[in-house]
Amino acid sequence: MVSPRTLFTASRVQTWTYLLGVCPFSIAFLVFINSSISFVVTELIGLRNGEGDAVGTLGFADELLALVACPLWGVLSDRIGVRHVCTTGYAIVALALVLFVQAKNVYPQLLLGRLLFSLGGAAVSTMVTAVLPAVAGSHSSSQHKSTSDSRTSTSSSSRLAGFVGMCAGCGALVALVVFLPLPARFQQWGLSPAEAIQRSYYLVAAVSLVISILCFFGLRNLPGEEGKSWSVLWSARRRGTPDSGEACSYARKFQLPYLEQLGIAFALGFRNSDIFLGYLGGFVARASSVGISLFIPLAVNHYYRMSGLCGSQDGEAENPGDLKKSCHKAYVLASILTGVSQLVALLAAPAFGYLSERSRRRHVPLLAACFAGFVGYTTFALLPSPEFNGEYGSPGVFVVMGLVGISQIGAIVCSLSVLSSGILSLSEDEDENENNNENNPVDDEEEEHGEDRPLMTHRPGRKERHLSHLKGSIAGVYSLYGGAGILLLTKLGGLLFDVLSSGAPFYIMAGFNGALLLAGLVSGFI
Incomplete structure (x- = not known):
């Protein structure tokens, strides 16, 4: 008799903890500190001159540390479990927020507080990716896994990725x-x-x-996380001791050094097409967030200043460091445009999850999102005016913003879905290898006398057999790609914005989407 099939492998408590706890608040706290840090600098510390440089430096330092911390948290989660990393990450965020408002100066006190926040934020943002396969993936102790079960796992990961994108958007709204x-x-x-x-x-x-x-209690006993605990850190490399239980047997699977673990996760991007697309999608998704939140308001502000619409004769605002005060019209328009893009993204997130489930082979939703991004960013760069009314304005700018929002959420949801599918495919290959080993056992004596073994016999090595247990490391590399996307667009886009054209960052984003589109076509049709 066939047992009823559930949507996700994890329990309801685990799933709701992930969707309503880990996903939204990993974004909410970041949006809060980014939006309020200028008030901390001016009102709490009392810095009146150079606050823009201070805020920019703090943000850049945050991203630099996150670039290193995300992979390290991912590797650590493979040892101690995603539950402990989530718990620790949010505890660090809480401590950082308290210490942040105790600072009396920007350097070094406020900088150290921001770096501590970055450390905790890197942990929870990485775990958004790492927990997804554990919640959606099939986990069974049986020796054989049916094809329908593997399809259900991949289907569940696609649906869950859509919910993750929607909950992340709700996290920004909470902030x-x-x-x-x-x-x-x-x-x-x-x-x-x-x-x-x-x-x-x-x-x-x-x-x-x-x-x-909530993470400490709600993420207990996640599928595939058995035996992971803090004790693994000092017991994993003890040899010659008797097996004292599940935790000890689990620890013996992990004899790889941390850097080698990370190197394998990085190399998987060149060996597994799904994981490669996931990494590249994470790069584009995080860069898109900067393109929308930073460069669209900057382009609107630039247009208003150069057109003399800010109330200044020479096109220069009285206080260019504060867009809200110096050019209120530009601030309102930028808020409307970014708001439209984020609203469209929020509404489209479940649709991308559903469509990703229906098109796992060709990655059609990902290709559609990339095409929308290519068209949207290119069109926005060519617009004579970002206004939706007036002599040069057009309501069509809302359509452009919708395409940009679709591109962003499509890259987020589809990259998570494809990456999770790649991790689950590693798990399926691992189970097949173990079944083959059980059906074709090779005893120790045959191993010692290699000349007695058939030449074509293949037994996967330890590294090969346990790649699916590197989901934390893979999530860390995914976040590393995302951080690289942010830094590249921020520095290169900002430089070309000043040197070449205000549309340069959007041409760069169009190029990123075009590259992901090409990679998706090659992966899906060849």
């Missing part, structure tokens, strides 16, 4: 609707601006601590 208005509300209750900011950070830190506790 904008709940967290960011907190200082204003505290001020209405009679607190000074500095005190209001401190109380806001304390409250958000308390939320992070609650999420940490």
